[in-house]
Amino acid sequence: MSAVKPKRAPGLLKTTLVLMRKDLLIEWRTRARLNALIFFAMATLLLFSFALGPDTKLLERNAGGYLWLAILFASVLSLGESFRVETENACLDGVRLAPADARAIFLSKALGNALLLLALAVVLVPVMVALYGVRIVTGVGDLAGILVLGSLALSAPGTVYAAISSNARARDVLLPLLLFPLVIPALLSAAKGTTLVLQGDPMQQLGSWQGLLLGFNLIYWGVGFLLFPRVIED
Amino acid sequence: MPPPPSGSTPALALHDVSKRYGRRWALARLTYTLPAGRSLLLTGHNGSGKTTLLRLVATALGPTAGRVEVLGRDAVTDREAVRRDVALLSHASFLYEDLTAQQNLMVLGRLLGVDAPQDVADALLNKVGLTRRTDSPVRGFSAGMRKRLAIARLLMKAPALALLDEPFGELDPAGIQDMEGVIAELKAGGTTVVLATHLIEQGLSLCEERLHLQDGRAVAA
Secondary structure (H helix, E strand, O other), X not given: OOOOOEOOOOOHHHHHHHHHHHHHHHHHHHOHHHHHHHHHHHHHHHHHHHHHOOOHHHHHHHHXXXXXHHHHHHHHHHXXXXXXXXXXXXXXXXXXXXXXXXXXXXXXXXXXXXXXXXXXXXXXXXXXXXXXXXXXXXXXXXXXXXXXXXXXXXXXXXXXXXHHHOOOOOHHHHHHHHHHHHOHHHHHHHHHHHHHHHHOOOOOOHHHHHHHHHHHHHHHHHHHHHHHHHHHHO | OOOOOOOOOOXXXXXXXXXXXOOEEEEEEEEEEEOOOOOEEEEEOOOOOHHHHHHHHXXXXXXXXXXXXXXXXXXXXXXXXXXXXXXXXXXXXXXXXXXXXXXXXXXXHHHHOEOOHHHHHHHHHHHOOOHHHOOOEHHHOOHHHHHHHHHHHHHHHOOOEEEEEOOOOOOOHHHHHHHHHHXXXXXXXXXXXXXXXXXXXXXXXXXXXXXXXXXOEEEOO
16 A cells, blocks of 8 residues: 555644635635625625615615625525535545544634625625715724624524535525524624614714624634534534 | 554444434344454345445444444544544545545545645555546546545545445446455555445455345345
């Protein structure tokens, strides 16, 4: 046999990076997921503006909510696809049996999904500005903070539920059914925070919504980290 | 490679192992011991429980009842250690369709902490006759090429116990001959081999022990 000499099993962080690099490489080779997400989310934003008609005030007032609804709907595609590549040829079994720490699988998937959603949000913001006639009032830094926290908040529980639903026959229905009720606090906080960034924050409320998003993230990243091994092993 | 089991530690011990899928028992109270240094031929009709048994030993599944010991370690409570020592060649290839042959092997090499994973991947691809397809995505591979790449993946682990589920399937005559060579080489290197196949003559020439399954139970062949 060839002289394969495993040196030492890599730790949690290194395993996470190896798996995340693999996921990004697959994404880069196909680019199917990112393209689909961008077109789907842009179409959603466009449809909101058509559905509400020429009432520019209404569009301006609700722009933050529409942005996050578009990201949420697109996240279902993204999360489902991230596990489709793992169920094809039972690749997730191959990674589990390598063996890779199941917590590293969670971290790599959740961080990869968050990165993709953040990239999507960055593309959507200029579209939203152009379509709804809004402008960034409090500063780009505030908006970046909300986008980062919001993307992380959707991806952690989304990754757990995408793993649960990946082997179900009705996975395309199951994932949003499980995910949407759970992420309402995150959706509300992200939408309110974005609205304050776009319309000004005279009452200094932005910090509270960011705090709520941070708390949501701490809870669901912690829960996902602890529960994910049971999800994929049992 | 991990040290082979000592003379007294069996390579594989099944104690009253059962596995149920819904209402169907795939394995029923199976007890068997494979001594260290021996290789096992697993035979039986389709649906007899061969694949389920291999997946239990590989820790891809947990038993419904009973205990599986691999190289002296419990396959449930000491799962991570068992996984490090065992490699499974399965019906599913564990290959990422959108990665190249080399990238598939390098991902596994990095997860295992292999030194210079690219060099090792290239050497293994050469060994299984895929040197010319190193940079080709797996999506364009034939079934036989996928099997060869899956074998390279198994060799990357340098396992103490190799579980081979229908290893000759989808291979052409030259591939079957190569596979026999790989199995002989694994055994010569101290790896215990458990081989499930319908090609009984080939299996008997490679294995010293035989276990025949029928409806999830061990029966005389």
